[in-house]
Amino acid sequence: xxxxxxxxxxxxxPTRRAVFERLRDGPMPVGQIxxxxxxxxxxxxxxxxxxxxxxxxxxxxxxxxxxxxxxPKGLGAMRAWLDQFWTAALDAFAAEVERNEQKEDx
Amino acid sequence: xxxxxxxxxxxxIRPAPVRKSIYVDATPERAFDTFANGIGRWWPKTHKTGxxxxxxxxxxxxxxxxxxxxGVDGSECDIGKVEVWDPPARLVLIWQLTSEFKxxxxxxxxxxxxxxxxxxxxxxxxxxxxxxxxxxxxxxxRQAIDSPGGWGGLLELFAQETSKSN
Numbered sequence: 001x002x003x004x005x006x007x008x009x010x011x012x013x014p015t016r017r018a019v020f021e022r023l024r025d026g027p028m029p030v031g032q033i034x035x036x037x038x039x040x041x042x043x044x045x046x047x048x049x050x051x052x053x054x055x056x057x058x059x060x061x062x063x064x065x066x067x068x069x070x071x072p073k074g075l076g077a078m079r080a081w082l083d084q085f086w087t088a089a090l091d092a093f094a095a096e097v098e099r100n101e102q103k104e105d106x
Numbered sequence: 107x108x109x110x111x112x113x114x115x116x117x118x119i120r121p122a123p124v125r126k127s128i129y130v131d132a133t134p135e136r137a138f139d140t141f142a143n144g145i146g147r148w149w150p151k152t153h154k155t156g157x158x159x160x161x162x163x164x165x166x167x168x169x170x171x172x173x174x175x176x177g178v179d180g181s182e183c184d185i186g187k188v189e190v191w192d193p194p195a196r197l198v199l200i201w202q203l204t205s206e207f208k209x210x211x212x213x214x215x216x217x218x219x220x221x222x223x224x225x226x227x228x229x230x231x232x233x234x235x236x237x238x239x240x241x242x243x244x245x246x247x248r249q250a251i252d253s254p255g256g257w258g259g260l261l262e263l264f265a266q267e268t269s270k271s272n
Contacts, residue, residue: 055237075237075238075240075241076121079122082237086124089148092149093148097130101131
């Protein structure tokens with residue numbers, strides 16, 4: 001069965017969650033996000049990449065800097081929802097296939 | 107739902123596709139058949155778009171076919187369409203449901219399902235892609251469930267969803 005932790009893999013990592021929470025204060029560049037966090041800038045960049053793939057964080061260029069912000073369109077929520085939906089649906093599908101196979105074996 | 111969603115979406119953000127794999131102890135033929143023709147036997151009854159209680163979803167067995175749900179009262183509500191019908195290897199569906207589980211003819215996201223023989227069974231790989239097209243509709247979902255800028259509301263919602271489906 002689906003579990004929320006799997007769906008929220010992107011936010012499961014405490015450091016990544018801290019990076020995400022930093023952005024609640026508003027859009028900011030990676031250097032500012034890293035300030036106050038006990039991790040290196042490259043590590044923060046790596047976490048931002050994962051958050052971006054999960055649809056939770058968005059970025060844009062401003063001059064030579066890259067500014068990160070919480071995705072205002074809620075794609076992360078949508079993606080997490082679909083992730084959860086398909087996990088449950090495929091589990092149900094597999095159970096149905098196996099049920100049919102057992103019937104045939106008898 | 108009148109919101110129009112353009113192919114590129116207004117969102118710059120491009121989330122990674124949702125990818126799921128599962129192994130079933132059956133031939134690709136049977137796995138494909140259960141997935142497509144037998145969708146009414148496994149699709150979660152809780153997930154429906156119409157007013158009526160869900161009888162079953164239907165995937166018409168041809169490329170260009172309809173994908174819709176049948177209510178217990180005989181009503182039909184579109185879910186999307188069949189892009190590729192290629193049994194037993196490949197099925198591509200167009201998912202046209204918004205975050206509110208409402209049909210939107212202007213919204214097209216793709217769900218590709220591949221069935222590959224593996225050992226004595228079949229590996230089923232599902233990919234739901236072009237999620238950035240859900241940008242505008244996703245906003246509604248976020249507003250509905252998100253506490254100001256937070257992820258706590260989300261976690262709570264999905265915890266509820268999970269215990270509901272258990």
